[in-house]
Amino acid sequence: MWWRLLLIGGLCGWPASVAWSQVTGGAPAGAYSQAPAVAADPNAAAVAGNASAPASSPAAAVASSAGGAAGGGTGFSNASKMVELPNDAGQIWKEYDLAPYTSRVTDTVKPEQAVVDWILRETGTEVWFSQPLGILSATPNKLRVYHTPEMHEVVRDIYYRFVNSQAETQVLSLRMVTVDSPNWRALAYSMMTPVTVQSPGVEAWLLTKESAALLTANLSKRTDYREHNSPNVLIHNGQTHTLTRKRPKNYVRSANGQGLVALSPQLELGQIEEGYTLQVSPLMSLDGKTIDAVIKCEIDQVEKLVPITIDIPSTLGQMQRVQIQIPQLVSWRLHERFRWPADEVLLLSCGVVASPGAEASNPLGIPNLLKNNPLTNTTPGRADALLFIESKGKASQALLDAQRQPIDSAPNYRGRY
Incomplete structure (x- = not known):
């Protein structure tokens, strides 16, 4: 029987590997250079416990590692091998x-x-x-x-x-503005060249820098015009720059009757971050005449908090009426890649969506109390969001003001808040 052969082999001084190989019919465990051709079968890795898998193949290395780890062995230390990468397609x-x-x-x-x-x-x-x-x-x-x-x-x-030397830090103008009405198109349409956009509800145009400056000047004269960020930013070529303007909005999410005071329920508060996040990743062409840019914009706004009255049991066994709030959200997303000449301005319109900035107020700085009023049937923060993207060239050559606002400075609300 096989155990007798092992015993005889041990008494006669046979190497254990030779004795095992003669019994199982496989090659000696120490004969790494004598691996049979069948060892190259990639499916052999599935039989990690099969001692007959030769250690010279990738499958045997996995098997040796699995067996060695289970028995406190050394794993891959004696089963490494250089493998050539396949190049069947000329890689x-x-x-x-x-x-x-x-x-x-x-x-x-x-x-x-x-x-x-x-x-x-x-x-x-x-x-x-x-x-x-x-x-x-x-x-x-x-x-x-x-x-x-x-x-x-x-x-x-x-x-x-x-x-390339053209890839040094670029000055990019990112100007996000909103107007309550989209009727600005009536006067500006003749100076804009439309661009194909895949995202639903989004429009894009190209303007000369002179036309863009004229359009911006005309928009700024409107009473519903608002600017939401500092325009100029420094971006390393190919890197991503993020502009975030968000504010927390608290609401009563839930309630239970386990308050500290027996007669008062415990209110559970929730918080939603409303505002916008704008990410731009520009990449200049070799000659500096074309811009590729990936633009990602996310806008979230709490349109209103719907009040709901619920009955909850108190610690005294009585029912109490508590009002909780259900947020009604408005969100908008854009994630698209654009390519345009560096000497022109790209203008994106998101349509009339949730306003990316804070609530508007009247000239005295008092919030508009008519917003979100069921009697007037109005909703807060609806506006046509416009994004102007313009290349100002290399940072080393751009004529920037010495006191220009930092990249991540707070938005200028012109004393409205």
């Missing part, structure tokens, strides 16, 4: 130097991530997670790519747009 390995770009971006964590993001926007994600095999990895100093020569051409074009 090649290339490394790109990112230091000329990342060394300039000192105020952003992981600036190399922007390079990866823009490559994925240009190529799509599917080509990196399907056949043929592709690898995309970035460190602060290196961009490593393994793919077909055609894909390397796309990657190289994006890479040059980051490391």
Whole structure:
């Protein structure tokens, strides 16, 4: 029997691996160079407990690791092997130097991530997670790519747009304004060139810089005109800049009868952040004449708090009537990529949506009490939100005022709040 052969082998000084191999019919466990061809079967990794899987194959390495970990072994220490990457589609390995770009971006964590993001926007994600095999990895100093020569051409074009001298810090004007009525289009339509937009309800136009300045001046004369952010920001080429203007709104979410005072219920408060978040990621072309930009905007507003009266039991066993509030929300989302000439201005209109800013007030600074009044059938914060995006060129060449407001300064409400 097999145990007798093992016992005899041990008494005769046979190596345990040889004795086991002779019994099972497999190769000696120490013969790494004698792995049979069947060991290359990728399905062999599923039999992690099979001792006959040779340790020289990738499957055997997994099996050895699983068995070693269970028995307190050393895992992969004696089962490593160099594996060649498949190149059935002619894939090649290339490394790109990112230091000329990342060394300039000192105020952003992981600036190399922007390079990866823009490559994925240009190529799509599917080509990196399907056949043929592709690898995309970035460190602060290196961009490593393994793919077909055609894909390397796309990657190289994006890479040059980051490391080129044109890719230094850009001055971008982001001006978000609102007007209560969309009738401004009547006078401005002739000076605007429409742009195709995929997001429903969103319109886009191109204007010359002179026409944009004229339109802004005319809009600012309207009594319903409001500006919601400081216009000029500094953005490293390819990086994402975020503008956030939000404020908390509290409401009574729920109630129970376990208050500290026997006759008073305990109110549970909720909070909703209303306002807007605007993200812009611009990437200049090699010659600096074209801008690619991914724009993401989110607007959330509490349209009204619907009061609901509920009965809850108190600690004394009596029923109490308590009023809670159910928030009625209005939200709007935009996430799209645009490309336009750098010497023109991109204008986006979100339509009449929830106002991204605070509630309007009258000239005395008193909030409009007629808003959200069921007798007047009005709702708060409806406006046509407009976003002007204009390139002002490189930061080193732009003529900026010495006392210009910082990027993340508070919005200027002109004394209305």
